[in-house]
Amino acid sequence: MHHPLISENHSKLRSKIREFALNEIKPIAQKLDENAEFSVELTKKMGKLGLFGITIPEEYGGKNLDTLSFIIAVEEIARVDSSQAATIAAHNSLGIAPIYNYGTTEQKQRLLPKLTTGNHVWAFGITEPNAGSDAKAIETTAHLKNDQWIVNGQKVFITNSASELSMGVTLLANTSNDINQKEFSAILLEREFANYKAESINNKMIWRAADTGRLVFHNSTAPKENILGERGKGMRIMLETLDSGRLSIAAIGLGLAQGAFDMAREYAQQRKQFGQSLSKFQAISNKLVDMDIKLELARNYLYYSCWLKDNNLPFGKQAAISKLYTSEIAKEIADEAVQIFGAYGLFKDNDIERFYRDQRILRIGEGTSEVLNMVIARHLEI
Numbered sequence: 001m002h003h004p005l006i007s008e009n010h011s012k013l014r015s016k017i018r019e020f021a022l023n024e025i026k027p028i029a030q031k032l033d034e035n036a037e038f039s040v041e042l043t044k045k046m047g048k049l050g051l052f053g054i055t056i057p058e059e060y061g062g063k064n065l066d067t068l069s070f071i072i073a074v075e076e077i078a079r080v081d082s083s084q085a086a087t088i089a090a091h092n093s094l095g096i097a098p099i100y101n102y103g104t105t106e107q108k109q110r111l112l113p114k115l116t117t118g119n120h121v122w123a124f125g126i127t128e129p130n131a132g133s134d135a136k137a138i139e140t141t142a143h144l145k146n147d148q149w150i151v152n153g154q155k156v157f158i159t160n161s162a163s164e165l166s167m168g169v170t171l172l173a174n175t176s177n178d179i180n181q182k183e184f185s186a187i188l189l190e191r192e193f194a195n196y197k198a199e200s201i202n203n204k205m206i207w208r209a210a211d212t213g214r215l216v217f218h219n220s221t222a223p224k225e226n227i228l229g230e231r232g233k234g235m236r237i238m239l240e241t242l243d244s245g246r247l248s249i250a251a252i253g254l255g256l257a258q259g260a261f262d263m264a265r266e267y268a269q270q271r272k273q274f275g276q277s278l279s280k281f282q283a284i285s286n287k288l289v290d291m292d293i294k295l296e297l298a299r300n301y302l303y304y305s306c307w308l309k310d311n312n313l314p315f316g317k318q319a320a321i322s323k324l325y326t327s328e329i330a331k332e333i334a335d336e337a338v339q340i341f342g343a344y345g346l347f348k349d350n351d352i353e354r355f356y357r358d359q360r361i362l363r364i365g366e367g368t369s370e371v372l373n374m375v376i377a378r379h380l381e382i
């Protein structure tokens with residue numbers, strides 16, 4: 001692929017991840033989805049491949065690569081399976097990144113080397129039963145007592161929070177001492193010590209082989225030093241983290257859309273009706289052309305957004321556009337791909353059926369399309 005932002009190293013990385021995805025993920029993706037099984041073994045293999053801590057320095061066990069490398073890796077995994085891509089995207093951008101970006105040296109030295117081994121993942125919890133898009137409505141509280149944070153409340157739909165690999169969660173909590181005030185802080189809760197309940201939610205339509213958990217805190221604890229960043233600055237930390245997270249959700253959308261296109265293209269060439277390949281009918285080739293145009297635009301814009309981030313330029317608006325656009329085209333491309341497969345696309349032994357379901361989360365997680373419209377409108381100052 002010739003692209004001004006893609007170096008030889010990016011291309012080598014893409015080939016390596018593609019090979020892994022085809023050899024290690026593709027053969028088992030359908031079964032894991034059917035069984036709603038988070039695979040510890042596969043997750044560890046992805047860690048060993050170097051997918052945990054892609055962008056953080058080697059001193060913490062990371063690979064010290066740029067954002068674009070991370071995005072290419074997620075894209076290639078999503079081209080084969082969104083559940084595994086979600087595990088990697090969330091662990092890097094929501095788990096590791098805020099600890100690296102806002103943590104003290106002690107926090108980084110204590111947590112990051114473990115989180116880059118491939119044996120542990122870390123979660124990021126904002127969402128609660130009464131607080132989805134409206135993050136400020138969170139009801140989870142954390143109060144200091146004898147130099148310990150005492151945490152009460154619950155978080156729902158938290159990626160990488162409940163499997164045996166989950167080592168802890170960065171939590172958004174109200175730390176105000178005044179019952180009528182809200183002071184949002186981010187706190188690191190380590191599962192081994194904090195004493196919270198984590199249960200998997202397995203009855204999902206999407207990302208069935210990824211770990212989504214419900215966390216319940218009843219006087220759960222963390223040492224005072226486990227505050228992430230400054231007290232009262234938790235909302236900013238969470239929102240900045242989501243800006244970057246959106247790039248990786250966009251990468252999942254792009255990879256999923258590319259995978260759906262590849263399957264539809266191949267099938268349209270093989271399948272014959274009325275004496276010729278489906279791809280020879282203009283109605284079908286128009287669909288494939290339309291998909292290709294959307295993929296080109298989505299990929300270029302996402303890579304440009306990564307370039308902004310890698311060059312320390314503002315990228316919040318572009319990340320929101322990328323996430324919004326790729327999740328829309330993933331919906332359209334997966335839908336048209338199923339159309340090209342006809343009846344054969346409607347059965348679970350065909351990967352396209354899973355892709356069609358998996359795209360549905362993309363317009364909801366990490367900012368719904370409606371909320372992203374609000375984010376973009378704010379950038380337009382209207």
Ligand SMILES: Cc1cc2nc3c(=O)[nH]c(=O)nc-3n(C[C@H](O)[C@H](O)[C@H](O)COP(=O)(O)OP(=O)(O)OC[C@H]3O[C@@H](n4cnc5c(N)ncnc54)[C@H](O)[C@@H]3O)c2cc1C
Pocket residue numbers: 090094123124125126127131132133134156157158159160207212361364365366367368369370371
């Ligand atoms: C598989 C999965 C994994 C997830 N992982 C995580 C995670 O790791 N960490 C985490 O904290 N959360 C996670 N989430 C939660 C996710 O971020 C929320 O689902 C999302 O923020 C939306 O919140 P909600 O589902 O409560 O919807 P709501 O906020 O209740 O929204 C419902 C509908 O109303 C619309 N709406 C809401 N407010 C407005 C408005 N002001 N104007 C117009 N429309 C509006 C929304 O766009 C949406 O269409 C995950 C969710 C899923 C499904």
